[in-house]
Amino acid sequence: MNQKERSAEAVSGIVDVFRCPLCNSPMKVFALKSLICSNSHTFDFSKQGYVNMMNRPSNGHYDKKLFEARRRIIMESNLYTLLHEKVSEMLKKHLDGSYEPTVLLDAGCGEGSHLQKTLDECKNDAITGIGLDISKEGIMMAAKNYKSPIWLVGDLANIPLSDQSCHVVLNCLSPANYEEFKRIMALNGLIVKVVPRSNYLKELREILFTDKNKKTYNNDEIVSLFKQHFHLEENVKLSYVKELNQTELINLVQMSPLAWNSKKEQIESFMNQDSVGITVDLDILVGVTKHMN
């Protein structure tokens, strides 16, 4: 069985989770080749195993180089290892065996390393991971590197999954669409949203931003919007400093859209340092769907 067929088989095992992004009807897997809805809208499994469920061309704003740098920082530099440990701890604590099997969607998964690492950390075969991103480049890379999750090119604003089909939504450093998240979340489903706090990657921000105003950032509005949609069970503040060497600093710069608008000399002086302690400062918002009374 090749990767395309393996993915098609994994999807057919939970096919009720999928819905057509064009007409919202249920889907079936056909001949281990395509996902087809009851109105015959057809989405093929690619050679690498992902499915492109966009109805228009999509590439997002991130290129291959940026995603490759993110993969290296996440998988090789372990800058986010404590985050993956904490997220998996939160999943264990809040799910507490309530859903098995569990469907976990990483909404805006990029090149997929956070999802893969989180699943590795959970060590729970009952969890099926689905990674969704609008960037075909990101999803293609995810599918090439990580074989067990299901990878979809799709839009957060029109998630190709059925109502109440997901037990966990993970939304890590990515945009959100809370109406869609609430639609796809199972009753008492869990949302884990990772958002930067004011000191997140501050060493990089300080060097990249010349405008003083831009240096300060807080996530108050994001947290307050989250609370309007979900009951906030827990807000875990995760702050630490990790030393990165020169090669890792180059990856750090390349993985960040912050570098797009910055001066070349500043970037180069940052990358020329032997090593720098880099601050990771995040909020992990853990929420559940609010009940209507």
Ligand SMILES: C[S@@+](CC[C@H](N)C(=O)[O-])C[C@H]1O[C@@H](n2cnc3c(N)ncnc32)[C@H](O)[C@@H]1O
């Ligand atoms: C900062 S990146 C984070 C990616 C990944 N979670 C990580 O931390 O490495 C934001 C991601 O959101 C994706 N994104 C932006 N708008 C989206 C949309 N409407 N639907 C799906 N993904 C989207 C981008 O393509 C990008 O991969």
Ligand SMILES: [Zn+2]
């Ligand atoms: Zn359809």
